[in-house]
Amino acid sequence: MRKLILIGIAALAIVHPLRAAPAAGNSPSSAKPAGVAQAVTVTVDTDSTKAVLDAVLNPALTMAEALRIAALPGNQGLIRKARSYGRPGTDELFAKALVAAAQRDDAAEDPGKFRFGPVREHAAQIRATLAKLEDPASHLLARVKARIAEFTPSSLGGHVTGYLIVGGTSGGFAFGGPEFFLNLDRFPSAALAATIMEHELFHAIQGIARASSPTADAACLAKIPHSEELSRLFMSLEMEGSASLVGDVSAIPAGIDEESDKVRKQTLRRIDQVGQSITLLELSTHGLRTGAQVSYGDIYALGFYGDEVLYALGYVMARAIASEEGKGAIAALTGRPGALFVQRYRKLKNYGKSEDVPVLFPATLQAAEQLAACAEGAR
Incomplete structure (x- = not known):
């Protein structure tokens, strides 16, 4: 099966790779000369989308064919994601769900929640979205x-x-690795799909950066109760906040299409309710610091799944940092411990002076300062 490298990003990235933003405060003249800077190249694989679309429209699809499709790297990511939600995710269950959709047996069990029936119904729309993404024009x-x-x-x-x-x-x-996955069935708008691609692509960039960045001092962290869980909480806040700024749904111009308008309005509503995000972060931090009998997984699910309450706060924080210190400041924080992100936000000149830069609560700030000290000591 042909692997398509999307010309708009992948081929250009090979000839003219993604060049890094200068660090905050650096002038263009202080950046590395052309040809010396490191670069990130990108390829985009559409095999899984095209194979599944062909399959769900083929009533004669066999289990052997479906298993071959399940083995494609993109679909392996879909199976892995099902397992991350605690669902049974296997090649066989994927293949059974695909065959059931092809045979229009939408009442068949789908324990992995692969939901190929809706994909079948949306096939024409998905193909149109893919065509727009592939069109260099x-x-x-x-x-x-x-x-x-x-x-x-x-x-x-x-x-x-x-x-x-x-x-x-x-x-x-x-x-968390150098790869990302984008479900086109959830984004019938090509403009929205491209914006979400920015978000997910930046997560892959974060994964590369984290692998090469210094970690916080382990001995220092050992002195802080529940430092591992707190570090994970602030890391998620930074990663999702920065990625939400890079793939900024709220900045999509109004009127492009109905789906983009809908998601943009939902995102703006969450940003308007950022006070709830601040409260949830404080309660989560307090709970972790005091050893409350609530698992980190429960806290993560509350803040980053479902209504994604903490995405809004992370976005507001990243937006404020970039607005005051430049996009290079976000680049400099990428891959570093999330507590440094909170610390950087707290030290902004406009902190607490504008509704766009709201104040965080004490437990959040205290925990971040402790963890940031361990991170700074490891530089």
Whole structure:
């Protein structure tokens, strides 16, 4: 099966790779000379999307064919994502769900929640979205490339693979490595799909950056109760907040299409309710620091699944940092412990002086300062 490298981002990235943004405060003249800076190249694989679309429209699909489709790398990510939600995710269950959808047996059991029935019904729309993304004249993928380059750390190099998929319950996801997955069935708008691609692609950039960044001092962290859980909480806040700024749904112009308008309005509503996010972060931090009998998984699910309450706060914080200190400040924080993100936000000149830079509660700030000290000591 042919692997398609999308010309708008991948081929350009090979010829003119994603160039890093200068660090905050650096002038262009202080940046590395052209040809010396590290670069990140990107390829985008559409095999999984095209194979599943063909399969769900083929009533004669066999289990052997379905298992071959399940083995494609993009679909392996979909199976892995099902397991991350605590669902049974296997190649066999994927294949059974695919065959059931092809035979229009929408009452068949689907324990992995691959949801290929809706994919079948939306097949024409998904193909249209994919065609727009692949069309160089749309400039959508060139825009993705340019946006990512603005936030990429100056020393970063590597390769990212993006997989366009269909099915499952997530719109886009990554696992912390140099890859990302985008479910086109959730984004019938090409403009919205490109914006979410920016978000997920930046997660892959974060994964590369984290692998090469210094970690916090272990001996220092050992002196802080529940430091591992607190570090994970602030890391998620930074990662989702920064990625939400890079792939900024709220900045999509109104009137492009109905679906983009709908998601944009939902995002703006969450941002308007950022006070609830601040309260949830404080309660979560307090609970972790005091050893409350609530698992980190429960806290994560409350803040980053479902209504994604903490996404809004992370976005507001990242937006404020970039507004005051430049996009290079976000690049400099990428891959570093999340407590440094909270600390950087707290030290902004406009902190607490504007509704766009709201104040955080004491437990959050105290925990972040403790963890940040351990991170700074490891530099």
